[in-house]
Amino acid sequence: MQPLANITPLKPAGAIEVRNVGQIFKTTSQDVVALQDVSLDVKPGRFVVLVGPSGCGKSTLLMMMAGLRQQTSGTITISGAPILEPDPNRVGVVFQEASLFPWLTAEENVEFPLALRRVSKDERRAKAQDALKLVGLEGFGKRHPHELSGGMKQRVSIARGLVQDPPVLLMDEPFAALDEQTRMTMGDELLRIWAATGKTVVFVTHSLTEAVYLADEVIVMSPRPGRIVDHLQVSLPRPRTYEMLSGDAFGRMRDRIWQHIRKSA
Ligand SMILES: Nc1ncnc2c1ncn2[C@@H]1O[C@H](COP(=O)(O)OP(=O)(O)OP(=O)(O)O)[C@@H](O)[C@H]1O
Numbered sequence: 046m047q048p049l050a051n052i053t054p055l056k057p058a059g060a061i062e063v064r065n066v067g068q069i070f071k072t073t074s075q076d077v078v079a080l081q082d083v084s085l086d087v088k089p090g091r092f093v094v095l096v097g098p099s100g101c102g103k104s105t106l107l108m109m110m111a112g113l114r115q116q117t118s119g120t121i122t123i124s125g126a127p128i129l130e131p132d133p134n135r136v137g138v139v140f141q142e143a144s145l146f147p148w149l150t151a152e153e154n155v156e157f158p159l160a161l162r163r164v165s166k167d168e169r170r171a172k173a174q175d176a177l178k179l180v181g182l183e184g185f186g187k188r189h190p191h192e193l194s195g196g197m198k199q200r201v202s203i204a205r206g207l208v209q210d211p212p213v214l215l216m217d218e219p220f221a222a223l224d225e226q227t228r229m230t231m232g233d234e235l236l237r238i239w240a241a242t243g244k245t246v247v248f249v250t251h252s253l254t255e256a257v258y259l260a261d262e263v264i265v266m267s268p269r270p271g272r273i274v275d276h277l278q279v280s281l282p283r284p285r286t287y288e289m290l291s292g293d294a295f296g297r298m299r300d301r302i303w304q305h306i307r308k309s310a
């Protein structure tokens with residue numbers, strides 16, 4: 046594994062520990078129990094995929110791991126310490142929409158979290174360029190988002206999540222808005238980045254094929270209130286290949302996940 050030049054040397058990859066987490070949203074009409082007694086361990090460097098029916102609390106759980114929302118009960122630690130607020134040195138986040146600032150170039154978008162932390166201009170530029178290179182966008186730094194394809198924009202947003210070299214990367218349906226071909230390419234690209242950096246990844250998707258293709262482990266959640274109903278170890282060898290998609294082992298795992306989701310439909 047090669048550390049990125051000019052990016053802080055890799056820290057030990059982050060472990061995630063979720064213990065008895067519950068979330069109740071208080072609304073004017075009623076209390077919504079979004080998550081109930083969710084416990085989960087993600088070992089450093091693992092690629093874990095979360096699946097479950099719409100509204101089961103996947104994004105809520107990810108927001109909590111990112112320190113963007115506090116749970117009603119239970120605890121979450123990242124690299125051994127609670128996550129009480131966003132901490133881009135420990136956790137990078139990539140959302141479904143690339144959510145780039147249209148008036149900033151790709152490079153400036155990637156630099157943005159560093160600018161917020163008052164990192165010097167030279168250091169910012171160097172780190173942003175390394176991160177853009179890592180996601181295959183070397184030479185595209187001066188382009189604005191409207192000059193980039195959907196896949197390229199999502200690469201910029203991955204670069205932004207990685208720019209502070211956090212040990213953990215959380216991704217909430219990052220490829221959902223992309224066409225199928227771009228999505229497959231981006232999946233392979235993400236696996237390449239993951240293998241090169243040793244990050245812990247927690248990835249949310251509605252695509253069961255994408256889940257099995259990418260994951261070391263797939264965690265299946267029940268309909269609201271979200272609980273964990275299955276936890277699969279995906280034993281397919283790496284690197285993953287297109288041919289594996291039509292294999293028996295692949296089909297069996299996808300079916301097992303589908304049976305859970307189907308029951309909840
Ligand atoms: N701020 C909020 N106030 C009230 N209820 C909320 C709030 N945020 C989420 N919820 C509710 O909590 C539940 C879980 O929402 P969440 O967005 O985490 O689901 P999800 O699994 O990510 O769904 P999807 O697959 O559609 O993205 C849903 O029923 C949702 O309506």
Ligand SMILES: [Mg+2]
Nearest residue numbers: 103104105217
């Ligand atoms: Mg969601």
